[in-house]
Amino acid sequence: MVNRLNRQRSPAKRQRAVSAGTSSDTSADDGDCSTDQQLGPIQQFLQRALDKQTAELTERFENTVAGLREEITGLCQRVVELESHVNDQGNVIQQLHEAVDSRDSRIHFMEDELEELRREGNTPYLVLDGPGLPGLPPELEEEPWKEDVAATTRAVLQQHVPSVTVHEEDIVQCYRTARGKKIVCRFARWGPGSTRDAIYDARTHLQRDGNGARRQPQDQIYINEMLTTGAHNAFMKLRAARKRGEISSVHTRHGLIYVRMIPHGQKICVRNRIQCERVLRGEY
Template sequence: MSSISKDLHEFREIVAAEISALNDRVRDLERHVEERDNEVADLTRDLAAARSDIKALQERTENAEKNSRIPCLILSGGAMASRRKAVLGAPLPVDGSAPRAPTSDSSAAEPAGSGGAPVSARERGPAAARRAGEPEDVGGLVISAVRARLPGLSITEQDIDRAHRLPGPNNKVIVRFVRSGPGSVRDQLMSRRLELKGQDLFINESLTAGKSQIYRSLLEAKKTQMIYTVFTRWGHVFFKSEKFGTSTRVDSIEKLRELRFPVKQ
């Protein structure tokens, strides 16, 4: 019996030692897991803070760009088509023979003035000057188009800071005005642009890339009759669900998704 008791005692000691070792390992694992959990929690907080900072920076950048674009309007349509005339080559001789090659004599290449001296592009008139490479007067085109289609709206060269063409279809021209507050030419153009319905001139605000995507998405929603209308004011995008309903401003793609509108890329 004493031998059995001794063996049982030793077995209990061995089991107790192994259980103690296992407990130590479990406690060690729990400590490591807790440390990792704390690290994950810290990283999650840091990531959330970084995302918040990035969003704030994006909003500041968006607002800064929006404010810089407020003085600008985009005019397009047939009224903004270039008035440059195509430069035609020399006509073929009546007898059908090949045209003569140009000579090296400058007097043969250029019309002669008094005394046979070559005449400059400026002396040959505006049309020849345009052919010689002078830039198009886009500002003058804008002024004449607006005056012809919106009688009573006073617009002069002094109202325009600069104007130039944009790439793409529909003869787009971007115009930056000297003033953009209430009563300015820019403000008057936006207020009276609905008078241009059915004409060959369209006037729109210059939007940021983010606001342009929101506008395109809401315009698509209008086409599918999800909303009544979409419009912009001072760089912001609004829509109305009904004709006499209230206007809702959409400032982000997230807001667009919250309202269950499809996002157009």
């Protein structure tokens, strides 16, 4: 009987249970709807804030890019202007280099011309020195200007170069130098047939007296041309090269330097330092 009552009650209980389940589902759905209703405004607010932030960032980025583009365009234009300026300056520098080269060429030309004028001015002169050259007389040591240097020169030349007759009118000027150890003599004429050239050509016989006997070292004199500073320096270099055996001979004539690289070889004329360096390098 109890079981029969339970079976009679079961449908009712089941109906209540179903109703209770349905009520629970309905309550859950109502809860979800309530949550959506609460989150909706928040989502909309966040979306608007995100859209606003995105718009601001986009605008800021676009402005920054536009500014950078403008700066880059200005820089490119500046680079073009600088390139043009550099090219202009390069042209100016090139012109300056050409002007400097032209100036240097003119300077070298004028130096060569000045050297040539000095050489021509020195050509009439001969320089006498050596241990055999008489010094200033003792009685004239206090008054050296009273010495007749021309007369002393003629006496020395008559003794050492007897083959050449030196007249008083042949000598224009004479003076002592190097503390009286040298005599510089200027002749009236120079060139072929002149007394000056005859004396200079006879210098190779100065080591022997009129009888052909060899002079003692203390009796010897030397006769040289009066060279310009440039020619003197070049001559000393070439003479040192001759001592080293690099050239055969070197001598001067009318202020010019003549070199032979081998005995009886071609005679090479050296006028300046540049030509001297070329000869020493074998470029002739």
